[in-house]
Amino acid sequence: MKKLSLILFSFFFVATATFAQEKKEKKKTQKGHIDQNKFRQMKDVLATPNDQHTASGAPGHQYSQQKVDYIMDIRLDEATNHIYGDEKITYHNNSKDNLEYLWVQLDQNMRADDSKTPLAKSTGASAFLTPKSFKNSYMKQKNGFGFNIETVEADGKPLSHFINRTMMRVNLPKALAPGDTFKFRIKWNYKVNNSVRDGGRSGFEDFPDGNNNYTIAQFFPRLAVYNNVEGWQNMQFWGRSEWALEFGDYEVNITVPADHILDATGELQNEKDVLTKTQRKRWEKARKSFKDPVFIVTQKEAEKAEKERSNKTKTWKFKAKSVRDFAWASSRKYIWDAMAVNINGKTVMAVSMYPKEGNPLWEEHSTRVVANTLEEYSKLTFDYPYSKAISVHAKNQGMEYPMICFNYGRPNPDGTYSDRVKNGMIGVITHEVGHNFFPMIVNSDERQWTWMDEGLNSFVEILAELDYDPNFNTGNLPKDIVRYMGGDQSNISPIMSQGDYVKQFGPNAYTKPAAGLYMLRQTIMGPELFDHAFRTYSKRWMFKHPTPADFFRSMEDASGMDLDWFWRGWFYTTDVTDIGIKSVKPLYLTDKPNERVKRLKEQYKQYFDNLGDLVYITDKKEDANTKAMDKYADGKKVPAYIYQVEFDKPGGLVMPIIVELTYADGSKERQTFPAQIWMKNDNSVKRVFASSQEIISIKVDPDLETADVDTSNNSWPKKESDNFDKFKKKLKN
Ligand SMILES: [Zn+2]
Numbered sequence: 224m225k226k227l228s229l230i231l232f233s234f235f236f237v238a239t240a241t242f243a244q245e246k247k248e249k250k251k252t253q254k255g256h257i258d259q260n261k262f263r264q265m266k267d268v269l270a271t272p273n274d275q276h277t278a279s280g281a282p283g284h285q286y287s288q289q290k291v292d293y294i295m296d297i298r299l300d301e302a303t304n305h306i307y308g309d310e311k312i313t314y315h316n317n318s319k320d321n322l323e324y325l326w327v328q329l330d331q332n333m334r335a336d337d338s339k340t341p342l343a344k345s346t347g348a349s350a351f352l353t354p355k356s357f358k359n360s361y362m363k364q365k366n367g368f369g370f371n372i373e374t375v376e377a378d379g380k381p382l383s384h385f386i387n388r389t390m391m392r393v394n395l396p397k398a399l400a401p402g403d404t405f406k407f408r409i410k411w412n413y414k415v416n417n418s419v420r421d422g423g424r425s426g427f428e429d430f431p432d433g434n435n436n437y438t439i440a441q442f443f444p445r446l447a448v449y450n451n452v453e454g455w456q457n458m459q460f461w462g463r464s465e466w467a468l469e470f471g472d473y474e475v476n477i478t479v480p481a482d483h484i485l486d487a488t489g490e491l492q493n494e495k496d497v498l499t500k501t502q503r504k505r506w507e508k509a510r511k512s513f514k515d516p517v518f519i520v521t522q523k524e525a526e527k528a529e530k531e532r533s534n535k536t537k538t539w540k541f542k543a544k545s546v547r548d549f550a551w552a553s554s555r556k557y558i559w560d561a562m563a564v565n566i567n568g569k570t571v572m573a574v575s576m577y578p579k580e581g582n583p584l585w586e587e588h589s590t591r592v593v594a595n596t597l598e599e600y601s602k603l604t605f606d607y608p609y610s611k612a613i614s615v616h617a618k619n620q621g622m623e624y625p626m627i628c629f630n631y632g633r634p635n636p637d638g639t640y641s642d643r644v645k646n647g648m649i650g651v652i653t654h655e656v657g658h659n660f661f662p663m664i665v666n667s668d669e670r671q672w673t674w675m676d677e678g679l680n681s682f683v684e685i686l687a688e689l690d691y692d693p694n695f696n697t698g699n700l701p702k703d704i705v706r707y708m709g710g711d712q713s714n715i716s717p718i719m720s721q722g723d724y725v726k727q728f729g730p731n732a733y734t735k736p737a738a739g740l741y742m743l744r745q746t747i748m749g750p751e752l753f754d755h756a757f758r759t760y761s762k763r764w765m766f767k768h769p770t771p772a773d774f775f776r777s778m779e780d781a782s783g784m785d786l787d788w789f790w791r792g793w794f795y796t797t798d799v800t801d802i803g804i805k806s807v808k809p810l811y812l813t814d815k816p817n818e819r820v821k822r823l824k825e826q827y828k829q830y831f832d833n834l835g836d837l838v839y840i841t842d843k844k845e846d847a848n849t850k851a852m853d854k855y856a857d858g859k860k861v862p863a864y865i866y867q868v869e870f871d872k873p874g875g876l877v878m879p880i881i882v883e884l885t886y887a888d889g890s891k892e893r894q895t896f897p898a899q900i901w902m903k904n905d906n907s908v909k910r911v912f913a914s915s916q917e918i919i920s921i922k923v924d925p926d927l928e929t930a931d932v933d934t935s936n937n938s939w940p941k942k943e944s945d946n947f948d949k950f951k952k953k954l955k956n
Pocket of ligand 1: 654658677680
């Protein structure tokens with residue numbers, strides 16, 4: 224603050240205080256309050272930092288996580304759609320705790336006959352139903368889904384265990400000490416669901432030609448996470464909120480009909496046993512093809528294969544290091560193509576598998592979109608560390624697993640397709656391949672926090688899609704979340720809510736966090752600052768388990784910006800952005816004091832005498848004198864048009880005020896006031912704009928960057944159309 228304004232400030236303070244004294248007879252005792260400022264820090268909201276999750280948001284020096292290795296022999300029986308598994312698990316207790324039992328996730332039990340998932344839904348009678356949905360609702364028969372656990376044993380002896388729906392507790396013979404390892408074996412089998420008919424994140428699609436497309440995941444009992452955040456992950460799989468999984472090394476041998484093409488998480492170990500000489504040659508070519516995909520299996524070959532049936536089997540052997548899960552896909556219908564991607568000097572393979580029903584769309588875009596996704600995500604986060612990423616065509620599915628994902632996007636039977644189908648396919652492939660980064664590598668707890676992987680992933684997805692096609696409608700920009708945020712509050716949950724009870728799951732856990740991060744990057748922090756912080760978070764938590772606080776803290780720690788106000792508003796509340804122009808007062812430079820100033824000058828003569836020359840501001844246009852400052856201006860242009868603008872904020876969120884001024888000559892100017900302008904007054908703030916020419920219009924948030932839910936108050940002078948909008952709103956109400 225300058226000295227002069229300090230004097231003026233204290234002077235007017237005294238003056239107004241005097242007036243106030245005259246009016247108020249007796250001071251009323253007021254109630255106190257606690258700190259509710261939108262900028263108060265989140266210390267009482269975020270988990271207390273510790274040696275594993277530090278105050279900086281980085282993993283601490285005591286950070287540890289469990290490791291679980293799997294060796295599995297898997298067999299697919301195509302005739303009965305059954306999968307059989309013999310699974311040897313090595314559990315490494317890297318924690319400092321003694322463990323009396325281990326929890327294993329049995330996700331297939333979510334669709335078992337005794338599943339509670341269908342019972343936990345509120346249902347009403349519908350006035351019309353298809354016969355299929357009538358059967359599903361009122362004539363449900365036993366389906367035989369769910370895991371059959373054949374044996375649970377260690378050292379050849381049965382292990383005590385207890386199945387609680389989608390989880391199984393394995394009781395250890397003696398407590399597993401810190402640093403110790405426990406080996407055990409589970410034999411199991413289950414009937415695979417038809418994912419088109421029965422739904423699900425994995426399963427098979429049956430084609431009229433008698434073939435199936437198997438997209439297989441959640442197919443084996445997997446260890447739940449144990450850590451110092453949740454203890455044992457103890458939330459059941461209800462069918463929506465996804466997984467919390469440990470990293471480990473996998474050796475998986477999958478036996479399928481000999482004429483199937485199969486790919487999976489990890490590196491194929493026995494190319495010579497399962498691929499033809501021609502296919503291996505084509506792979507060699509693909510590994511050097513950085514521009515276009517190379518067919519490993521052509522459409523012609525796939526069409527021939529799908530007409531035949533081998534009664535022999537083949538075993539495909541894979542090894543995968545540091546993955547949190549394993550998935551695979553198998554069919555004799557597959558066309559298979561691949562190309563090389565240069566990730567900072569390292570070659571990664573972008574791969575696609577799809578039946579002819581996916582063409583011509585899939586051969587044109589799938590592998591190229593995979594490649595683009597790996598490149599773009601690597602720029603924003605870290606170099607993609609795995610050897611490949613596979614996009615598998617699966618009707619109605621969009622699901623992610625390490626190195627492999629299942630994606631929709633099917634043309635009409637005659638091969639034609641709409642833009643909607645094409646863009647949907649490009650979007651879903653970008654999204655699901657992107658999930659390799661969040662949560663497959665930056666391994667957040669999906670069961671607790673959907674947004675940590677879906678939101679962060681949908682955000683990077685925006686940038687990757689715009690890179691693939693600059694005109695791509697990502698659907699995840701701030702303007703895209705306005706309808707949701709401005710909607711009925713009883714149907715909205717804060718982002719920081721557990722996924723199973725969230726209403727409007729998509730906007731809540733995908734679009735809103737993505738739009739928020741986009742806003743942080745483009746509008747609040749700027750790409751340079753944001754990207755460094757986002758990359759810092761991503762690198763810090765590669766192959767680890769971050770929590771929301773680790774993200775919030777890392778973003779602040781690496782950017783030197785306090786963002787607590789943003790996290791609190793955008794992630795913890797359902798408040799909306801609504802900033803408007805309450806009033807605009809045109810004022811003029813003059814050499815004539817107004818009546819009040821005249822009075823003050825008489826009253827405080829000595830004070831004013833000390834100030835010397837004065838110029839004045841008036842709201843009377845007739846008193847304006849644009850030349851009043853000229854003799855003090857050293858020949859510089861004097862801004863004689865002065866506008867006092869009051870911004871109000873009907874919305875609960877604090878946001879920067881982005882102001883666009885349009886001048887009489889048609890030129891425009893932008894001024895942005897940081898969100899901190901609302902620190903001392905959460906309802907309204909004033910700014911004065913001085914200009915050497917008339918301002919003919921003022922607009923707040925002209926590019927729709929802040930998700931303002933009501934733009935009818937964003938313009939001055941008020942536009943006719945705005946009034947019309949208000950009129951429409953009135954009618955609606
Ligand atoms: Zn997703």
